[in-house]
Amino acid sequence: MSDHNEHIPAADEPSVPELELDETVAPRPEEQIADALRASPDLQDHSE
Numbered sequence: 001m002s003d004h005n006e007h008i009p010a011a012d013e014p015s016v017p018e019l020e021l022d023e024t025v026a027p028r029p030e031e032q033i034a035d036a037l038r039a040s041p042d043l044q045d046h047s048e
Contacts, residue, residue, distance in 0.1 A: 009015050027035075
């Protein structure tokens with residue numbers, strides 16, 4: 001279930017909102033760590 005309200009943009013509004021509700025909150029430390037880990041590709045062979 002989402003807490004976002006359905007919004008139909010007016011003729012002068014973009015179809016995608018510029019800010020999501022959660023973009024006003026600073027990222028949690030674990031999100032910053034995950035972003036840093038995703039910044040470089042994982043080239044390791046994970047097949048067994």
